Amino acid sequence: GDSVTQMEGPVTLSEEAFLTINCTYTATGYPSLFWYVQYPGEGLQLLLKATKADDKGSNKGFEATYRKETTSFHLEKGSVQVSDSAVYFCALSDSGANSKLTFGKGITLSVRP
Amino acid sequence: GAGVSQSPSNKVTEKGKDVELRCDPISGHTALYWYRQSLGQGLEFLIYFQGNSAPDKSGLPSDRFSAERTGGSVSTLTIQRTQQEDSAVYLCASSFGGTGELFFGEGSRLTVL
Numbered sequence: 383g384d385s386v387t388q389m390e391g392p393v394t395l396s397e398e399a400f401l402t403i404n405c406t407y408t409a410t411g412y413p414s415l416f417w418y419v420q421y422p423g424e425g426l427q428l429l430l431k432a433t434k435a436d437d438k439g440s441n442k443g444f445e446a447t448y449r450k451e452t453t454s455f456h457l458e459k460g461s462v463q464v465s466d467s468a469v470y471f472c473a474l475s476d477s478g479a480n481s482k483l484t485f486g487k488g489i490t491l492s493v494r495p
Numbered sequence: 496g497a498g499v500s501q502s503p504s505n506k507v508t509e510k511g512k513d514v515e516l517r518c519d520p521i522s523g524h525t526a527l528y529w530y531r532q533s534l535g536q537g538l539e540f541l542i543y544f545q546g547n548s549a550p551d552k553s554g555l556p557s558d559r560f561s562a563e564r565t566g567g568s569v570s571t572l573t574i575q576r577t578q579q580e581d582s583a584v585y586l587c588a589s590s591f592g593g594t595g596e597l598f599f600g601e602g603s604r605l606t607v608l
Binding site: 414416418424425426427428431433471473475481482483484485486487488 | 498499526528530535536537538540543545551586588590595596597598599600601602
């Protein structure tokens, strides 16, 4: 079945550091890929998405590129801020009529001033 | 309201009791999902409703778990004879069609003593 693997956490960075959070997936079809974010005390919300190979999703300075050849969707940001401290989840939606999302385990990012 | 609403936000119960968790999705959203978030386990898919189609129950962990969606809107997740391992945050989400963009509620935290 479909699965998503995220790098182990937690991750702690200093403000303005470069961020990479790795995500790889296994899927039988041509999934859409997502990053969701959960800020402290808030519900999950969509951060960015990509629906086909080589697409780049971007939002709030974050980017991720859909790499079919490496089955990856790594999240990057050039300069993190304290306000980026949150839990980040990679997810996929298969291409069938059932669009439920399969999530990775999530990774906690802490950014210190 | 504008977002997905879940109640109760917190529930403490004794082992063996039944609990009901409620979800009120965003008006007009045709799809409704239940996930479970446990520490270190990420988001576990439970059940998915899409319009008038039969629900996808493939994620329900045992027959103690059931869910219904009345009138294509409000959903109730019922856990019978609760066990300590049922302790988790139960998240509801809704979406419009098959876009893969889910809108999450803030969850119901269940603690089974």
